Amino acid sequence: MVRYVPRLADGQKVKLAWPLALFRLNHIFWPLDPSTGRWARHLDRIMAVLGCLIFVQHNDAELRYLRFEAANLNLDSFLTGMPTYLILVEAQFRSLHILLNFESLQKFLERFYRTIYIDPRKEPEMFRRVDGQMLVNRLVSAMYSAVITGYLISPIFSIINKSKDFLYSMIFPFDTEPMHIFVPLLLSNVWVGLIIDTMMFGETSLLCELIVHLNGKYLLLKRDLELDIAKILADRKGPLMAKQLKKLIIQTLRKNVALNQFGQELEAQYTVRVFIMFAFAAGLLCALSFKAYTNPMANYIYAIWFGAKTVELLSLGQIGSNLAYTTDALSSMYYHTNWELVLEHSTNPQENLKLLKLINLAIEMNSKPFYVTGLKYFRVSLQAGLKILQASFSYFTFLTSMQRRQMSN
Numbered sequence: 001m002v003r004y005v006p007r008l009a010d011g012q013k014v015k016l017a018w019p020l021a022l023f024r025l026n027h028i029f030w031p032l033d034p035s036t037g038r039w040a041r042h043l044d045r046i047m048a049v050l051g052c053l054i055f056v057q058h059n060d061a062e063l064r065y066l067r068f069e070a071a072n073l074n075l076d077s078f079l080t081g082m083p084t085y086l087i088l089v090e091a092q093f094r095s096l097h098i099l100l101n102f103e104s105l106q107k108f109l110e111r112f113y114r115t116i117y118i119d120p121r122k123e124p125e126m127f128r129r130v131d132g133q134m135l136v137n138r139l140v141s142a143m144y145s146a147v148i149t150g151y152l153i154s155p156i157f158s159i160i161n162k163s164k165d166f167l168y169s170m171i172f173p174f175d176t177e178p179m180h181i182f183v184p185l186l187l188s189n190v191w192v193g194l195i196i197d198t199m200m201f202g203e204t205s206l207l208c209e210l211i212v213h214l215n216g217k218y219l220l221l222k223r224d225l226e227l228d229i230a231k232i233l234a235d236r237k238g239p240l241m242a243k244q245l246k247k248l249i250i251q252t253l254r255k256n257v258a259l260n261q262f263g264q265e266l267e268a269q270y271t272v273r274v275f276i277m278f279a280f281a282a283g284l285l286c287a288l289s290f291k292a293y294t295n296p297m298a299n300y301i302y303a304i305w306f307g308a309k310t311v312e313l314l315s316l317g318q319i320g321s322n323l324a325y326t327t328d329a330l331s332s333m334y335y336h337t338n339w340e341l342v343l344e345h346s347t348n349p350q351e352n353l354k355l356l357k358l359i360n361l362a363i364e365m366n367s368k369p370f371y372v373t374g375l376k377y378f379r380v381s382l383q384a385g386l387k388i389l390q391a392s393f394s395y396f397t398f399l400t401s402m403q404r405r406q407m408s409n
Helices: 018-023 038-071 075-100 104-117 122-134 135-152 154-160 179-235 237-295 300-328 331-336 339-345 350-364 382-408
Strands: none
Touching: 018 135, 018 179, 038 075, 038 179, 038 300, 075 104, 075 154, 075 179, 075 237, 075 350, 075 382, 104 179, 104 237, 122 179, 122 237, 135 179, 135 331, 179 237, 179 300, 179 331, 179 339, 237 300, 300 331, 300 382, 331 350, 339 350
């Protein structure tokens, strides 16, 4: 089974950054290549179903642990298992949505890499500018990798201490002491950790790449329009200037509409998963910050995880705000096409009138900025990221006050 290989319009393979290269190995979240045969597709679906069943088993075991600690009113132990349980439930919802839209995701990615992705061979300067915006996201990916590494080395300490501990806080409804039961469960822990970790940094990396390249395409559209207008003004072919500018704006509008349509496809593809990610973020950050605050040395994994999630939300929000700013400026781009200079030199009143009507239409078409949203409830913006952090801090202060009250009693 071959996973989808991104290619440019000329068939050249896209050199993926390391977070996306690892994410491509995730057999639940990355689609198959179109050339994959029927039986291989059936096998892939069976593997996906088995993976979902493992998720369900982990969900049950971790929920049993949380219920046990809640019944004992042990807040610290309860919050020890809360982060991994929340991210597990989030992964279940996101994986279910992915599996239900596997075919459309592959077609969407194919269109992106063929028509939207900025080719570094043709636009090296813009590609460097766009790729530079992904550096923070790659730092986040490295932090998430450090988190899963911290979990994966725990079996080594278990062997040293001669204990049979799982990677996460879990209580199974059966005896897990026999080796033939413990080892498969431990391996399933490792598999779940790798799948969810690559999901956490991989899908965010992909979403950021989609947004920054779409934003770069809008910037290239503006640059090309300004260069072509400068040529028209330099040539000064009086009777033809209005017609030339009208033709140029029509060509630009067609490209503009194609980019807007891709933006709508991006919204349709990711709106549910963005909603899920943002909905779980405040609770996850609250639990992570509490564990990191109560014992930072022993809970260093939670501190790194908290930092990764915080930077992830802020960087994604900033990228979303950049796209909104660029699309909000499109109406001004059409207004500042130097149409008044063209009318000054043009001698064709009918073409002048058509030009003015076209500019008015272009401004009206781009009167609103474009945001990627989570079911129209969350906007992928810096403001939304800050609001989530504010909400998580409110939950955090509530938990710390509960802990003080529990300790005083």
